[in-house]
Amino acid sequence: MGIHPALNPYIRKGVVRPKGAEYVPDRPGTLTPESPVVRAFLRPGRTWGDEWNSLKDYQRFQKEP
Numbered sequence: 001m002g003i004h005p006a007l008n009p010y011i012r013k014g015v016v017r018p019k020g021a022e023y024v025p026d027r028p029g030t031l032t033p034e035s036p037v038v039r040a041f042l043r044p045g046r047t048w049g050d051e052w053n054s055l056k057d058y059q060r061f062q063k064e065p
Contacts, residue, residue: 003037004029010049023058024058031058 005029009021018021025032031050032038038048041061049057 003031003059005059007031010055010057010059012055023056 005018006021007027009023010017011023012047020051024030031048033050038050042048047062047064049055049060049062
């Protein structure tokens, strides 16, 4: 099972990728702060694309340098 990009898109300056994707937090398969996947990845020193200010990338997790 993977992270579905149509439910967890990349959004920046009104541009949504993939085209036609939509982030709806209560839809099954959409990642939220309470999701087991998010909770598992968010450990000290890591961020999730929902937390970023310049863009939202709901399928990306990043380790801070």
